[in-house]
Amino acid sequence: MAEMWINMGPQHPMTHGLWNLRVKVDGETIVDAQPEIGYLHRGIEKLCEGKSYPQIIPLADRLCYGSSLTWSHLYCMAVEDLMRVEVPERAEYIRVLTIEMQRIVSHLMWLAAYAGDLGLAAGFVYTMRDREVFLDLFQSLTGARITYNFPRIGGVAHDLPPNFERDSLRALSYFEGRLKEYEDMFEGSKIFMMRNVDVGILRKEDAINLGVTGPTLRASGVTYDLRKDVPYSVYEEMDFDVATHKDCDCYARYRVRMDEMWESCKIMRQALQKMPKGKWRIVAPRNAPVGTGLARVEDPRGEGVIYVVGDGSERPYRVKIRSPIFVTVSAAPKMLIGYKLADVVAIMGGLDMCIGETDR
Amino acid sequence: MNLFEFCYGIIHWLVDLVNHLWYWLGDLLPWWFGDFFDAVGDFAASQGHLSVMTILLEVVVVVVIALINVLNFLWIFRKFMARMFDFYGPYYVGYRIGGWLQNLADGIKLFVKEIIVPAKADKMGYLLAPVIFVGSSILILATIPFSVDFGVSTNKSGDYVPAGALFALAAFAIAPFSILLAGWASNNKYTLIGGMRSAAQMMSYEIPLLMTVASVFLLAGSFGFVDIVNAQHDMWFGIPLFIGFIVFLVCLAAEVEIIPFDLPEAEAELVEGWTTEYGGMRFGLFYMTTTVRSYAGGALATALFLGGWQGPSLIPDEIWFLIKAYIVFVVFQWMTWSLPRVRVDQILGLGWKRLLPLAIINLMIAVALKSMGWF
Numbered sequence: 181m182a183e184m185w186i187n188m189g190p191q192h193p194m195t196h197g198l199w200n201l202r203v204k205v206d207g208e209t210i211v212d213a214q215p216e217i218g219y220l221h222r223g224i225e226k227l228c229e230g231k232s233y234p235q236i237i238p239l240a241d242r243l244c245y246g247s248s249l250t251w252s253h254l255y256c257m258a259v260e261d262l263m264r265v266e267v268p269e270r271a272e273y274i275r276v277l278t279i280e281m282q283r284i285v286s287h288l289m290w291l292a293a294y295a296g297d298l299g300l301a302a303g304f305v306y307t308m309r310d311r312e313v314f315l316d317l318f319q320s321l322t323g324a325r326i327t328y329n330f331p332r333i334g335g336v337a338h339d340l341p342p343n344f345e346r347d348s349l350r351a352l353s354y355f356e357g358r359l360k361e362y363e364d365m366f367e368g369s370k371i372f373m374m375r376n377v378d379v380g381i382l383r384k385e386d387a388i389n390l391g392v393t394g395p396t397l398r399a400s401g402v403t404y405d406l407r408k409d410v411p412y413s414v415y416e417e418m419d420f421d422v423a424t425h426k427d428c429d430c431y432a433r434y435r436v437r438m439d440e441m442w443e444s445c446k447i448m449r450q451a452l453q454k455m456p457k458g459k460w461r462i463v464a465p466r467n468a469p470v471g472t473g474l475a476r477v478e479d480p481r482g483e484g485v486i487y488v489v490g491d492g493s494e495r496p497y498r499v500k501i502r503s504p505i506f507v508t509v510s511a512a513p514k515m516l517i518g519y520k521l522a523d524v525v526a527i528m529g530g531l532d533m534c535i536g537e538t539d540r
Numbered sequence: 541m542n543l544f545e546f547c548y549g550i551i552h553w554l555v556d557l558v559n560h561l562w563y564w565l566g567d568l569l570p571w572w573f574g575d576f577f578d579a580v581g582d583f584a585a586s587q588g589h590l591s592v593m594t595i596l597l598e599v600v601v602v603v604v605i606a607l608i609n610v611l612n613f614l615w616i617f618r619k620f621m622a623r624m625f626d627f628y629g630p631y632y633v634g635y636r637i638g639g640w641l642q643n644l645a646d647g648i649k650l651f652v653k654e655i656i657v658p659a660k661a662d663k664m665g666y667l668l669a670p671v672i673f674v675g676s677s678i679l680i681l682a683t684i685p686f687s688v689d690f691g692v693s694t695n696k697s698g699d700y701v702p703a704g705a706l707f708a709l710a711a712f713a714i715a716p717f718s719i720l721l722a723g724w725a726s727n728n729k730y731t732l733i734g735g736m737r738s739a740a741q742m743m744s745y746e747i748p749l750l751m752t753v754a755s756v757f758l759l760a761g762s763f764g765f766v767d768i769v770n771a772q773h774d775m776w777f778g779i780p781l782f783i784g785f786i787v788f789l790v791c792l793a794a795e796v797e798i799i800p801f802d803l804p805e806a807e808a809e810l811v812e813g814w815t816t817e818y819g820g821m822r823f824g825l826f827y828m829t830t831t832v833r834s835y836a837g838g839a840l841a842t843a844l845f846l847g848g849w850q851g852p853s854l855i856p857d858e859i860w861f862l863i864k865a866y867i868v869f870v871v872f873q874w875m876t877w878s879l880p881r882v883r884v885d886q887i888l889g890l891g892w893k894r895l896l897p898l899a900i901i902n903l904m905i906a907v908a909l910k911s912m913g914w915f
Contacts, residue, residue, distance in 0.1 A: 188809070
């Protein structure tokens with residue numbers, strides 16, 4: 181068969197969002213690939229310039245539908261850096277608790293989409309079902325299920341609701357049992373291993389040169405996690421391991437994310453245990469001083485950075501968002517070339533694409 | 541009384557009734573008309589005409605049975621999937637019978653949709669492919685008897701087609717060509733790749749499939765379903781030919797394109813594969829026919845390996861046959877919902893490197909059993 185270009189996207193089951201992957205195939209083998217993004221560009225960075233600082237928090241939620249709380253937390257951290265606001269300790273613990281919960285929710289959605297991509301319908305339904313447990317917790321905490329609008333500049337919106345600690349511990353013990361079950365279900369399946377092992381190799385040097393971060397980088401054997409290397413919030417107090425894997429393939433990425441879910445469970449338990457009493461929010465000034473604020477967090481998908489420039493008014497002069505997937509998707513051709521067309525879903529699914537933050 | 545005699549009786553009665561009126565009408569008219577009327581009436585009562593009409597009636601019976609089975613199967617498919625996945629499945633449409641009418645509702649909905657032919661499609665091939673696919677799949681059912689008496693391929697004296705099993709397998713193997721045709725004619729890259737995958741896949745599973753079936757033919761000493769099932773009176777072939785049965789089931793899963801092997805319509809990478817460009821009732825026909833093929837696969841596995849209609853005579857033979865075919869279908873669905881999809885090079889490797897040697901071993905076992913005189 182002659183070589184031909186195939187547009188996988190913008191409307192395609194593989195894309196999980198709105199982007200286009202052009203692949204050139206020779207029969208079934210991929211010889212070239214070009215990711216094209218920009219279909220979901222909403223101009224969020226520009227929109228931020230017309231809104232006051234607290235009004236941007238719900239907008240930051242909309243950056244990623246998979247892990248919205250991480251992004252509003254990141255935005256609040258950047259503005260706190262700009263305003264030199266000290267956050268109460270209880271608020272920091274609540275934030276760590278919720279963003280780790282968000283990480284589990286995000287990884288579960290990734291696992292569901294990944295299983296669906298590989299044709300494993302049971303994996304899709306079971307993981308989505310258990311994601312509900314944490315969404316219910318979020319609902320009791322914030323009133324919303326996807327976009328929470330929960331962090332505030334100088335703290336969080338509410339204190340924990342009654343019995344939240346008990347419910348969280350119950351959810352965690354339920355979820356840890358389920359996680360074991362998933363590992364058995366996925367790794368016990370010979371076909372799943374056939375589809376994942378030695379597929380989509382991204383070498384350590386390539387990953388570093390391309391600027392890939394997050395689980396994809398850690399799956400290439402690099403121990404780099406902002407929670408450990410540049411600790412923010414109260415991650416210094418937490419005892420957890422950075423999940424890495426040295427196989428560089430799709431299975432390594434799967435394994436890293438599964439390990440991260442175990443670590444997130446550990447962190448949530450510690451945060452619940454160490455949670456101090458006290459205020460959960462302080463009133464932040466309305467206007468920011470002239471200057472800049474920067475925050476970096478370990479998003480479920482990689483390193484997220486927000487850079488805010490204040491000009492003394494109640495609105496930011498400029499907000500710059502660094503999205504992890506925007507960088508990671510540029511590594512797609514490196515991973516895709518030489519594999520089969522059916523591997524596209526495994527490789528791109530393994531990156532956990534989120535177009536909301538990529539196109540902004 | 542077998543199915544042929546039953547249908548023959550109905551046709552005979554109908555022709556008699558009509559002829560009665562016809563001759564009476566002819567008597568009212570002048571003699572030259574009367575002669576014409578007599579000639580037509582004699583033709584209608586002739587043996588050849590009655591046989592042809594009987595066969596046509598049998599075809600209707602087979603198609604109706606196939607469609608009822610399809611409705612049942614789709615319902616089982618949805619309910620079983622729902623129970624595996626913690627939800628209810630079809631519920632509201634016909635809820636006193638467990639949502640059984642949902643499939644009819646879906647069918648009506650597909651019927652009223654617009655039929656769209658892509659502008660640059662090869663129209664002839666595009667329109668012909670569903671005909672071949674549906675026709676060849678229903679043809680399989682025509683050869684598989686439910687019991688000694690309930691088979692289409694029997695004549696008045698109870699003889700059956702001597703090579704019915706061969707014919708069924710041949711009809712089974714036509715579908716990949718229509719898939720290739722549909723994929724090419726739709727003029728779409730996804731459908732093209734889907735069609736090519738179907739052809740490549742057929743290369744890998746068809747040979748082990750036929751090798752295992754050959755072992756059954758060897759033990760039974762016949763190509764006909766009735767002889768094969770009767771030969772399993774003492775022991776089902778699935779027990780001595782256990783390896784062959786497993787190979788047969790795996791190949792059958794590839795033949796009916798269910799999930800570990802549904803590469804031609806791999807929805808994750810090829811949107812919907814070769815059915816991408818088909819909409820409305822054409823898609824409905826493809827969907828329905830896939831289920832017909834699952835049912836035919838279950839029926840083949842039942843007849844060749846699970847003793848066909850043999851069973852304690854508490855319930856009729858036909859029901860035994862259907863129960864076994866349904867169990868095979870449910871096992872297929874179970875496999876579908878709990879396994880990921882394999883890759884196209886992996887299924888080729890599986891077919892040639894694993895299944896073919898196993899099929900040859902199975903054939904050797906069959907030869908050994910036959911030469912020992914145990915069957």
